[in-house]
Amino acid sequence: MRKLIKKYLAKQFYFFKWVMRYFKSISFSKPEQKQIIICFDGVFPHGGLVDRLKGIVSFYQVANALDFDFKILFYHPFDLERFLNPNQVNWFIKPEAIKWHPFKDQFVHVVNDFNVNPIELIKQKNANRYFVYANIDYGRTLFPHLNKDDLAQKWNKDFTSLFKLSDVLNQRLQDINTSNFIAFHTRFTSIMGDFKDTTSLVLPEAAQEQLKYKLLEKIKALRANKTAYIFSDSINFINYLTANSSIKAVEGLPFHMDNFEKNTQIEGHLKTLIDFFMIAKSSHVYFLKAEEMYNSSFSRYAAIVGETPFTHIDL
Structure with a gap:
């Protein structure tokens, strides 16, 4: 009972925070088609790049299943369209275009909620427009008949429908020699003493x-x-590896989107996107994890985007 009360109070608090942000956007108009808007606006933390992409793709899949219009409101901590542009789906929406009907629209917060069925959740609410905060890949729940490989192909297809590289990101990737290379990825969080995280x-x-x-x-x-x-969140490890081998590294400091120093420099975010799509362009991806290290999905989803062989190695 205590757990249920705590969960209920948390959701009320989330809703209150959201209302405070969008109170001035109240409108009694409704969209021509039912609509899902997935939001990355700084109201709530979501995690890193891949967490955000998981939430986006999942609720795009929900919108497709329900024949809803789909939009991405992503302007924090940067404007998404600086790096990723709409491809086959016109998902872009400006913050000033947001309208909230207090009686016919619904706020949906499922960040870090692994147990929800998003389609059933949306159906239960029966609203015209849904403002969604999410960071989970719900593929197994949405498509229980698909195996692991089929789920990866589905995710790749939907990601490609949504996104193409912006000119800025594409040019930066073109400037790096990426002919026939393999990628190694490690995730340390704080254990190397050079990265603040959760x-x-x-x-x-x-x-x-x-x-x-x-x-x-x-x-x-x-x-x-x-x-x-080498791709890693630890500059200490990157420097160690490049100093003791001929393995290469992309210039720039590793960076986390929900970092706790509130760094808003655009080059840091660009570096994250470059790492992701560099891994996607590799001929093979190896994710290395020792017991004390963090089990990241960053390189696995990059491999899915690039249709690249992926190997997880426990040390």
């Missing part, structure tokens, strides 16, 4: 050195003299 654990220096050496030896064995790039 975790705060920092390994002792001796343990950091041991972990870096173990990863280096594994990467050398997997690389087999192929051209390779």
